[in-house]
Amino acid sequence: MERTLNLIFKEKIIAIIRGIERDAILDMARAIKKGGISCLEIALDHSTAGSVRNAYELITLLKKEFGEELCVGAGTVLSEEEVWQCARAGAAYIISPNTNCAVIRKTKQLGLVSMPGAFTPSEVVMAYEAGADIVKLFPAGILGIEYIKSVRSPLKHIAMSAVGNVTPENCTDFLNAGCCCVGVGSNLADRKVIACGDFEKITSNAREYVRNIRENAL
Numbered sequence: 001m002e003r004t005l006n007l008i009f010k011e012k013i014i015a016i017i018r019g020i021e022r023d024a025i026l027d028m029a030r031a032i033k034k035g036g037i038s039c040l041e042i043a044l045d046h047s048t049a050g051s052v053r054n055a056y057e058l059i060t061l062l063k064k065e066f067g068e069e070l071c072v073g074a075g076t077v078l079s080e081e082e083v084w085q086c087a088r089a090g091a092a093y094i095i096s097p098n099t100n101c102a103v104i105r106k107t108k109q110l111g112l113v114s115m116p117g118a119f120t121p122s123e124v125v126m127a128y129e130a131g132a133d134i135v136k137l138f139p140a141g142i143l144g145i146e147y148i149k150s151v152r153s154p155l156k157h158i159a160m161s162a163v164g165n166v167t168p169e170n171c172t173d174f175l176n177a178g179c180c181c182v183g184v185g186s187n188l189a190d191r192k193v194i195a196c197g198d199f200e201k202i203t204s205n206a207r208e209y210v211r212n213i214r215e216n217a218l
């Protein structure tokens with residue numbers, strides 16, 4: 001768990017992969033890795049039971065293919081059962097859009113990094129007191145930089161991330177406002193780019209994020 005946290009704090013960015021099919025996941029992961037990002041979140045798709053199972057399989061596939069070269073976690077995890085399944089698949093961290101204390105506790109019991117979502121200061125503190133390692137401020141793009149600065153001010157002892165409409169241009173604004181890392185999804189690889197198989201574009205986007213973070217994050 002400590003190694004995972006240290007890597008997240010060092011790289012400051014997690015790539016979010018959602019709704020991708022098995023036959024494209026390895027090329028997608030290679031493209032992101034080539035761009036300099038090694039933390040990948042496979043988001044669970046709850047639209048169907050099969051989609052959730054597919055996410056577990058993708059995590060296992062990535063772990064088998066890349067081993068320790070990539071730090072693979074699970075996102076949109078909503079229940080204790082899903083935590084267990086993700087851990088079984090090989091996820092190193094568990095991310096949720098909401099604060100669910102049972103999910104946080106199960107994550108910690110299994111020795112994984114916990115990153116639940118929160119919208120208000122009360123939710124941030126609740127998640128932290130339940131054992132969260134990092135609290136995800138979501139949706140960060142709607143909350144805005146000034147809101148995040150205001151929440152961080154009295155709660156600097158709590159590590160927070162920013163997820164939701166984080167672009168290459170504003171990612172360091174969130175980091176410099178006090179977030180320890182950002183999560184990036186459609187701005188890294190939207191559905192059209194994935195459908196076209198334009199993995200070089202994904203690599204280019206990843207490099208843009210990484211370059212901005214290295215050059216401008218405090």
